[in-house]
Amino acid sequence: MNPRAIALTVAAVLLLSVPYWVPGVYYVNVASQILFFAIFALGLNVLVGYGGLVSLGHAGLFGVAAYAAGYMLHLGYGHPLSIIVALVIGIASMAMFAVLSLRSTGIGFIMITLALGQILWGLAYRWISVTGGDNGITLHGRPAPFGFELDTANSFYYMTLVIFAITIIAVAIFVRSPLGAALMGTRDQPRRMNALGYYVWAIRFWACLFSGLLTAVSAILFVYYNQFISPQTLALTSSAEVLLMVISGGAGTLFGPIVGAALVVVVKNVVSGYIERWNMLLGAIFVAIVILMPEGLVPGSMRLWRLLWRRRAKAPAEAKP
Amino acid sequence: MPAARGVTNERGKPIAMSSWLLLTVNSVTFGGLLFLLSAGFSLIFGLMRIPNLTHGSLFMLGAYIGATFVGGMLGVRFNFWLAALFAALLVAAFGAVLERFLLRQLPGQQLAQVLVTLGVSFIAADFCLMVWGGDPINVASPKGLSGFLRAGPLVVPYYRLTIIVIAVIVAIALWLLLDRTRLGAMIRAGVDDPDMARVVGIRVSRLFTIVFALGAGLAAFAGIIGGPMLSAYPGLDQDMLPLALVVVILGGTGSLLGSFVGSIIIGFIYNFGQAMLPELAYFVLFLPMLLVLLLRPQGLFGRHVP
Numbered sequence: 001m002n003p004r005a006i007a008l009t010v011a012a013v014l015l016l017s018v019p020y021w022v023p024g025v026y027y028v029n030v031a032s033q034i035l036f037f038a039i040f041a042l043g044l045n046v047l048v049g050y051g052g053l054v055s056l057g058h059a060g061l062f063g064v065a066a067y068a069a070g071y072m073l074h075l076g077y078g079h080p081l082s083i084i085v086a087l088v089i090g091i092a093s094m095a096m097f098a099v100l101s102l103r104s105t106g107i108g109f110i111m112i113t114l115a116l117g118q119i120l121w122g123l124a125y126r127w128i129s130v131t132g133g134d135n136g137i138t139l140h141g142r143p144a145p146f147g148f149e150l151d152t153a154n155s156f157y158y159m160t161l162v163i164f165a166i167t168i169i170a171v172a173i174f175v176r177s178p179l180g181a182a183l184m185g186t187r188d189q190p191r192r193m194n195a196l197g198y199y200v201w202a203i204r205f206w207a208c209l210f211s212g213l214l215t216a217v218s219a220i221l222f223v224y225y226n227q228f229i230s231p232q233t234l235a236l237t238s239s240a241e242v243l244l245m246v247i248s249g250g251a252g253t254l255f256g257p258i259v260g261a262a263l264v265v266v267v268k269n270v271v272s273g274y275i276e277r278w279n280m281l282l283g284a285i286f287v288a289i290v291i292l293m294p295e296g297l298v299p300g301s302m303r304l305w306r307l308l309w310r311r312r313a314k315a316p317a318e319a320k321p
Numbered sequence: 322m323p324a325a326r327g328v329t330n331e332r333g334k335p336i337a338m339s340s341w342l343l344l345t346v347n348s349v350t351f352g353g354l355l356f357l358l359s360a361g362f363s364l365i366f367g368l369m370r371i372p373n374l375t376h377g378s379l380f381m382l383g384a385y386i387g388a389t390f391v392g393g394m395l396g397v398r399f400n401f402w403l404a405a406l407f408a409a410l411l412v413a414a415f416g417a418v419l420e421r422f423l424l425r426q427l428p429g430q431q432l433a434q435v436l437v438t439l440g441v442s443f444i445a446a447d448f449c450l451m452v453w454g455g456d457p458i459n460v461a462s463p464k465g466l467s468g469f470l471r472a473g474p475l476v477v478p479y480y481r482l483t484i485i486v487i488a489v490i491v492a493i494a495l496w497l498l499l500d501r502t503r504l505g506a507m508i509r510a511g512v513d514d515p516d517m518a519r520v521v522g523i524r525v526s527r528l529f530t531i532v533f534a535l536g537a538g539l540a541a542f543a544g545i546i547g548g549p550m551l552s553a554y555p556g557l558d559q560d561m562l563p564l565a566l567v568v569v570i571l572g573g574t575g576s577l578l579g580s581f582v583g584s585i586i587i588g589f590i591y592n593f594g595q596a597m598l599p600e601l602a603y604f605v606l607f608l609p610m611l612l613v614l615l616l617r618p619q620g621l622f623g624r625h626v627p
Contacts, residue, residue: 118563122603280447286440
């Protein structure tokens with residue numbers, strides 16, 4: 001077995017056995033949060049890492065799907081219908097986002113997504129007759145697919161783990177697919193791709209839809225986990241948090257966003273237990289990572305590891321003459 | 322939400338003629354404030370090619386610092402205009418430091434610069450919450466401006482009239498600065514083609530600092546003189562930043578005229594939207610931006626697509 005397969009097996013065993021080795025239910029819930037935020041981060045990473053399109057409005061899309069699920073359930077529709085409607089609305093709003101923001105790339109894309117995200121936030125905050133305004137929407141009950149109750153922390157964790165595993169496989173397939181390769185081509189050499197006959201806009205658009213799908217999936221898990229949704233979920237802070245997950249872990253890598261999600265969720269849960277100044281810390285981490293380790297933790301530590309390893313391998317060879 | 326308090330929200334009721342006039346006055350006033358905020362944003366964006374995400378925070382810092390000066394500090398109460406000037410200078414200095422010591426570390430890396438400004442905006446927001454607490458702080462309107470100007474059916478509070486006059490004066494001053502002075506010519510050159518400007522001997526990096534400080538000072542000034550209307554509260558930054566973004570997307574980046582026209586348009590849409598569709602007021606802002614993005618991506622007066 002190569003080291004990669006061993007690492008993956010160890011990770012899978014650790015993830016499967018989480019409820020048995022963590023000290024309590026609270027930590028199982030933290031693990032669930034890490035998993036669904038990792039799905040969100042993987043979705044954003046499709047755009048940020050592979051497409052070179054930095055979105056600062058993804059919390060808005062996340063919120064739209066979450067509100068759609070919440071509102072449908074609030075109105076008393078069944079779980080399957082609510083989930084389907086939330087997925088459709090999530091992807092449809094991503095399509096609208098994409099049509100507007102793909103008119104430009106780079107800084108223009110950031111600005112437009114930021115403005116769109118803020119408008120969705122304003123809508124959630126002010127459209128009180130649908131969203132409940134500041135009070136949000138509170139739900140009762142999680143779905144029970146095939147008679148499998150999800151009310152306990154463990155069962156919810158395992159359901160999230162299954163969806164998480166499917167997501168990782170889907171993203172891995174996407175990255176290796178012709179579409180994924182073309183997307184990376186449009187990130188690095190948009191003009192050359194265009195000259196080669198690729199329709200750059202359409203490639204980016206499909207990537208956006210895939211990202212929107214993952215975002216909607218994580219949003220639905222989020223609603224079921226919290227059984228509550230409020231405008232705070234759509235705030236710029238949330239968009240920035242998920243972007244921090246992607247960038248701190250390593251944009252454009254498969255495992256970077258997962259590590260980033262774990263880092264942000266753990267720091268947020270642990271730190272908010274001690275101090276109130278989570279936003280200040282978030283900002284400081286942001287600044288520190290951008291200045292000190294701009295490529296992210298996973299590629300950054302890999303590079304350090306390789307550097308050390310090479311130096312150790314070199315040292316005896318150099319000592320000889 | 323930045324609301325012009327006490328005049329809006331006539332839900333469903335027919336709006337009388339005088340209300341329309343009042344709404345118009347409020348729209349122009351709010352447009353003037355938006356211009357002060359977005360002119361700097363637009364110039365920074367045009368010159369440095371980064372959307373400065375701390376711009377809302379600079380506005381909020383101005384409002385808070387100004388409110389502290391006006392409300393009295395160490396037993397000394399400042400005159401409103403003196404307080405506004407001090408707050409603007411303080412925040413301008415902060416902007417210069419930010420540009421010099423953080424953004425300068427990441428030359429040419431736009432994404433990194435955006436993320437750093439975002440990080441700083443969170444730190445600033447939390448700092449304001451820590452220092453001034455979560456309750457809104459009202460700013461007393463300047464003495465001598467509490468009356469009204471009456472002209473036929475039109476009743477305009479002196480305070481609002483003053484804001485409009487200030488915005489117009491600042492617009493003219495900025496235009497003179499950009500169009501008639503050597504510094505302005507250098508800034509315009511930097512906006513149009515930074516590399517070529519460097520080649521002909523303009524110190525573009527020093528321009529960055531100057532423009533950043535100028536923009537920061539203007540934003541803070543807008544924060545404090547808008548204080549009596551909007552007051553200073555946590556989240557003010559996140560309310561104002563998207564408005565600046567929308568104005569700049571609408572008007573075109575780096576264009577002063579674009580900022581001015583965009584601000585007035587957004588001022589009107591915002592105030593009228595709030596009066597007629599209070600629940601969707603924030604959403605209708607979206608419409609002009611959508612139209613512009615679809616029909617004229619470079620903005621009404623912009624020269625290149627961001």
